[in-house]
Amino acid sequence: MLFNSLTFLVFFAIVLALHHLPLPWRWRKGQLWIASYLFYAAWNPPFVLLLWISTVVDWFAGRRLASASEPRFRRLILLLSLAVNLGLLGYFKYGTFMLSSFIDFMDTLGIAFRPAMPDIVLPVGISFYTFQSMSYTIDIYRGRMQPWHSFSDFALYVTFFPQLVAGPIVRATTFLPQTIEPRRATTDQLGWGLALLVMGLSQKILLADALLAPVVDKVYASPAQAGWIDVWMANLAFSGQIFCDFSGYSTCAIGVALCLGFILPENFNAPLAAEGFTDFWRRWHISLSTWLRDYLYIPLGGNRKGDLRTYVHLLITMLLGGLWHGASWLFVLWGGLHGGFLAVERFVRRWGNQRGIRLSHAFWHVSIWLLTLALLCVTWVFFRSHDFGAAMLLLKAMFGGNGGALLTGAEIRQALFVIIPLLVVHRRLRETNLRTVVASWPWSVRSVGLAGLLIALCLSPGDDRAFIYFQF
Amino acid sequence: MPSSTSSSETAAAVPVRPPADLWRRIWSLALLVALLLLGVWELGWRLYGFVPSVEDDWGIWASRRRLLIEAPEKVALVGASRIQLGVDPERFQRESGRAAVMLAIDGNAPLAVLSDLAEDPRFNGSVLLSYVPMFFGETAVSDRRARKWLRRYRQQTRSSRLETTLRIAVQERFVFRYPGLAPARIWEHLTAGTRPRLIYAPMRTDRYRAADYDLIDIDQLREARARRERRRQQEAQPLTAAAFEERIKNLSLLVRQIQRKGGRVAVVRMPSQDAVRSVEAATWPRRRFWDRLANRLSIPFIHFEDHAELAAFDCPDGSHLGAEDAQLYTAALVKILKRNGFFD
Numbered sequence: 001m002l003f004n005s006l007t008f009l010v011f012f013a014i015v016l017a018l019h020h021l022p023l024p025w026r027w028r029k030g031q032l033w034i035a036s037y038l039f040y041a042a043w044n045p046p047f048v049l050l051l052w053i054s055t056v057v058d059w060f061a062g063r064r065l066a067s068a069s070e071p072r073f074r075r076l077i078l079l080l081s082l083a084v085n086l087g088l089l090g091y092f093k094y095g096t097f098m099l100s101s102f103i104d105f106m107d108t109l110g111i112a113f114r115p116a117m118p119d120i121v122l123p124v125g126i127s128f129y130t131f132q133s134m135s136y137t138i139d140i141y142r143g144r145m146q147p148w149h150s151f152s153d154f155a156l157y158v159t160f161f162p163q164l165v166a167g168p169i170v171r172a173t174t175f176l177p178q179t180i181e182p183r184r185a186t187t188d189q190l191g192w193g194l195a196l197l198v199m200g201l202s203q204k205i206l207l208a209d210a211l212l213a214p215v216v217d218k219v220y221a222s223p224a225q226a227g228w229i230d231v232w233m234a235n236l237a238f239s240g241q242i243f244c245d246f247s248g249y250s251t252c253a254i255g256v257a258l259c260l261g262f263i264l265p266e267n268f269n270a271p272l273a274a275e276g277f278t279d280f281w282r283r284w285h286i287s288l289s290t291w292l293r294d295y296l297y298i299p300l301g302g303n304r305k306g307d308l309r310t311y312v313h314l315l316i317t318m319l320l321g322g323l324w325h326g327a328s329w330l331f332v333l334w335g336g337l338h339g340g341f342l343a344v345e346r347f348v349r350r351w352g353n354q355r356g357i358r359l360s361h362a363f364w365h366v367s368i369w370l371l372t373l374a375l376l377c378v379t380w381v382f383f384r385s386h387d388f389g390a391a392m393l394l395l396k397a398m399f400g401g402n403g404g405a406l407l408t409g410a411e412i413r414q415a416l417f418v419i420i421p422l423l424v425v426h427r428r429l430r431e432t433n434l435r436t437v438v439a440s441w442p443w444s445v446r447s448v449g450l451a452g453l454l455i456a457l458c459l460s461p462g463d464d465r466a467f468i469y470f471q472f
Numbered sequence: 473m474p475s476s477t478s479s480s481e482t483a484a485a486v487p488v489r490p491p492a493d494l495w496r497r498i499w500s501l502a503l504l505v506a507l508l509l510l511g512v513w514e515l516g517w518r519l520y521g522f523v524p525s526v527e528d529d530w531g532i533w534a535s536r537r538r539l540l541i542e543a544p545e546k547v548a549l550v551g552a553s554r555i556q557l558g559v560d561p562e563r564f565q566r567e568s569g570r571a572a573v574m575l576a577i578d579g580n581a582p583l584a585v586l587s588d589l590a591e592d593p594r595f596n597g598s599v600l601l602s603y604v605p606m607f608f609g610e611t612a613v614s615d616r617r618a619r620k621w622l623r624r625y626r627q628q629t630r631s632s633r634l635e636t637t638l639r640i641a642v643q644e645r646f647v648f649r650y651p652g653l654a655p656a657r658i659w660e661h662l663t664a665g666t667r668p669r670l671i672y673a674p675m676r677t678d679r680y681r682a683a684d685y686d687l688i689d690i691d692q693l694r695e696a697r698a699r700r701e702r703r704r705q706q707e708a709q710p711l712t713a714a715a716f717e718e719r720i721k722n723l724s725l726l727v728r729q730i731q732r733k734g735g736r737v738a739v740v741r742m743p744s745q746d747a748v749r750s751v752e753a754a755t756w757p758r759r760r761f762w763d764r765l766a767n768r769l770s771i772p773f774i775h776f777e778d779h780a781e782l783a784a785f786d787c788p789d790g791s792h793l794g795a796e797d798a799q800l801y802t803a804a805l806v807k808i809l810k811r812n813g814f815f816d
Contacts, residue, residue, distance in 0.1 A: 006638035007631050042631035191495020210656055410663075447498045451505035458510055461527070461651045 001042040003197075003252045004205055011039065012256065019260050025182040029156055032260065039161035040125070047123040050088055054133045055158045057084045062140045062147035062154075074141060081137040085130040093127065095120050097327030125165030127324055131291055133158050136172040138295055145173055153179040162256040166249045168267040168287035175262070183261030192435070195450060196255025199434075202453045203248030205460050207418050212241035215415045219406055220384055223393040227404040229412070231397045235377035237415040238384055240422050243272060246285070269433070273426035275368045277341040280376065292321050310346070315339040325383070330391060334382040341375060369427075514648050521687065522647045525674030528578065531636035534625035536679055538633075539573050540589070544596045544734060546571045550585050551602025552613070553578045554742035557673060557681045558793040559600070560802050567806035568815055572600070574679035577618045581607045583723070584618040590729035598736040598814065603765075604744070605756035606704050613704065640677055673792075682795035685788040697790045698747035705755045716761070720768050727771055738772040738814050739765075740805065743782065748790035772812035779808055 001008050015035045019028055041048050061081035068074050090098075095118060106113040136154070139145045148154045157175045185193060219226050219234035226234070250267035257264045267287050274280035281289040297317040303310040315336065322335015352359070359368070378398065385391035396402060407415075429437065438446060526532060540546055547564070549555050549572050561572040575585055582601060589595045606613050643649050651657065652668050661668055672688045673681040685693070711719075727737045741762065744752060756762075758775070766773035776782040781804040785797045793801055809815065 001631050005635050006642065007635045010634075010638065042629060044629070187495055191499055194499065195495075210654075443494050443498050444501065447501035448505060450498065450502035451509070454502065454506040455509055455513075456655060458506070459513070459648055460654050460656075461649055 001039050003249065003256075004201055007042070011035070012259075016259060020184060026152075028182070029152060029179060032161075033152060033156045033159065036156065036159040036161035036164060040159065040164060043124050044121065050092075050123050050126065051129060051159055053088065054085055054130055055155050057081055058133045058137045058158075059151055059154050061137045065137065065140045066147045078137060078141045082134060085134045089126055089130050092120055092123055094323075094327045101329075128167050128169055129158055129164060131288075131324075132169050132171075135169075135291065135295060139172060148172070148176050150179070160257070160262070162253040162260075162262075163250075163264055166246070166253070167285070168250055168253065168265050169291050170264055170287070174265055178262055185259050185261040189258050189261065193255045193258030195438075195446075196251050196258065198255075198450060198453050198457070200248045200251030200253075200255060201457055203244040203251065206453075206456055207422075208241045208244035208248060210460060211414055211418050212237045212244065215407060215411050216241055216384070218411070220386070220390070220394075222406060223385070223390040223397070224402075225404045226394060226397045226406050227402055228397055228400050230404070230406045231381075231394050232377060233407055233412055233415050235380045235384075235398075236373075236419050238380050239272060239373070239376060240415075240419045242380075242383075243268070243422070244418075270426040270429040272373065272423055273369065273430045274372050274376075275365055276345050276372055277338060277375075278345055280372060281338075281342070288321070288324070292317050296320060307350075311343040314342045314346070318342060330382045330385060330388065334379055337379045337382065341379075373423075510648060514646060517647045517650075517653060521670045522650065522653070522668075523671065523674050524644050524647055525650060525671045526640055526643045526677055526679075527651065528675055528679065530621040530624045531628075531632065532640060532677075532679060533575065533577065533621050534628050535633065535636055535640075536573050536575060537625050540575075540597055541592075541594045542596065543571075546573055546597040548572075548589055548595075548597060548599045549574045549576055549602070550582045550589070550599055551576045551742075552580055552582065552604070553681075554604060554744075554792055555600075555602035555740070556679065557683050558602075558742050558798050558801055559805065560680050560682070560798050561678050562680070563799050563802040564806060567803050568810070570598075570815060576602065576679070577621065579613065580618040581613045581615040582618070583607075583726075584615040584622060586723075586726050588622050590726040593733070595730075596733045596735055599730060599738075600809070600814075601737060601739045602742050603739050603762075604742065605752040605758075605761065606701070606708070644677055682798065683788075683792060685794055690788050693789045694746070698751070701748045701751040701791075705751050708755065711761075716764075720765060723765070724769055727769060736771070736814050738774060738809055738812065739769075741773075741775040741777075743776040743785050743787055743793065743801075744791045745787045746790050748787075772809065772814060774805070774808055774812075779804070782808070 001011060015031070018031045018035075021028070023031075037048055037051075040051060058081055061077050064077050065074055068077065099115065099117065103113055103115070136145075136148075136157070140147055148157075153176060154172075156179060157170070157172055160170075160175065163170055215237045216234050219230045247268040254264045254266070265287055267285060269283040269286065271280055271284035274283050297313055300313045300316060301309055302313060305313075316339075318335045318339030319332055320335070322331045322333070322338070325331045325334070359365075378395070381391050381394045381398070385394060393402070397404070441449075540548055547568075547570050549559055549561065549564075553576065556574060556576040556578060559572070559574075561574050564570070564572040575589075576582070577585065582603070586599065586601060589599060647653065650671065652671070657668065670687040672685060673683040675681045730737050758777075762773070762775060766775075774782070776785070782801065785793055785801055788794055
């Protein structure tokens, strides 16, 4: 069920009405639990079983970890939980990829190995809920939390429908305490939650799908015909498209959860205004980057084992982070590029600090921002391309290796019409947040703004384009 | 950008909020303004001449296709735009007593749909197949959309069916959901100095399209249709004798499959005229193709040229009937089908 569908509107209206009935909290949590399963089953009912496996395994793993004291036994339980979660992820998300990579490898050795390719359907949201569920077990193993007392609360944590399929990836320590006391949105939370839902949908339908996607799709559909202006425009447009698409989903998720009285963590903080890649990953898909930091980068050793190892850890973390996005070497390359840029940035910063170089003038801030944006556009080529050949063609075109021209003046204006204001807004929101800005407007302006978005949404028929991060 | 429902990982860290009653006021005014302006927008376009029309897509097609499961009394109308504009399922039912389900797919060759019906063990109804000369050409008319719709129909989930139902319920009541009136389209018209074109063949929920050619520049449309036919003629690969033989065998096999399940099949050649008809006749001479096909398959083949009651209709754009004629044509066609024992 997509947020940008009429079915979701009806579903959400019913869930909201039931949630506000004067019923005991246990019952209302049960309603949310059932609603979450229905929400997930709307795509493919049998895959609810996978949610169950993840939930049950981590629930029992958590309890056994708390009662066990022998370190080797505790490690075994943790490994079992990780094996089940990563096994599910590995089979459903990477099964075909691993097999085809193995076939390619055998080909390079001159061995013709042609097994039947399995027809595996990717369960929507599996990358998100397995990471969420694993974090619970790892936190108990590390002694950061005690196992939760209620199975139904834990099941609600794993399946909570607003963020189930595309995040934010919520930690158990953030969500589970919210299940203790009855949650019902205050008028303020309901008002702001609905406003977030409308703003998130607008980002997705009006900006990402209607204005930016056509420009991006046109260039990526014909990489051989694209000139340098086309590719730069398309990648700038893709920066906006993927932000509006993914942040749109997160904004909807946060808004929907808030209407039910639950508070989810932020997932974006003006990432297109980032100055450097470290800054970017503090602002982009925050729930994933902090997950990778806490459960991969730091356990690897983080920055505690010397400079060289720090760079290696950064690279490993980002390569795996890239692979998390999709079963393709292009995503690994994309992650590798980000890891490389993070390593270079760290090296340059340390080098500058040692020499007392401070780039505090506004000129340097703007220059670093623009350089980050340009490098980001280069990395998107690998993220968005269908194959390596297309990516190479586009990269070549990006640096003047192709004299073609695909985009019309109107299409370029259309992309800039969104991108320029988006960049300006992100720069302005670097040190503040949307809520503070919106709260500073007179109530009548907020009303008229919401009315404008509602009208635009009603008038835009949209298409059945799913959120980009659903495929991850 | 942060929406700031929380600034940290803890639920307690919710920032300072404006007075609670403010959001009531904000939303009340927003809804009032939105409803008012949407009402004005809707009224304005209706006064301009727009009427509600359902958007044709795989979702609504799939919902019609589903009606044919275990329904031996129903007749599937298969073809492309000519049958979609030329045969009204409601009139068909009134005249024949048998419900008709419109499965035509605009601009697509119909054999993929016929094949799906023939191979589906749960389909035991009859088929009225609209076959036009251009379907003989290998590349003249593709069936890409038909194959895509069939694939999605087979994978359609219950929630997708519900989404289609809700979407249709909105589209059949309101003009403002028409894609041609979306803000982006209006902006294009404004910048180009043009106006949105009225929907001359709005689609009903049963996928029939009633065409009113008074709403458009008919000369322009007729010329566009003729151009399209000429282009298709140029693009069409010649049909070799062996390929034609293969085509006949395939069609014959599909017909037998449907007949074995208790259904009947009739093939109809919808009218065309002027430039479109000339191109069709020059590229796919009736004697070499249609007649040979009809002679090989022992099912009713109804060509408009063979029936005075079908030959007299006017196709304003050269290849489609208008709404009034479609009513008379449907009634006349049902009579001929009855004479041929199609409903026995």
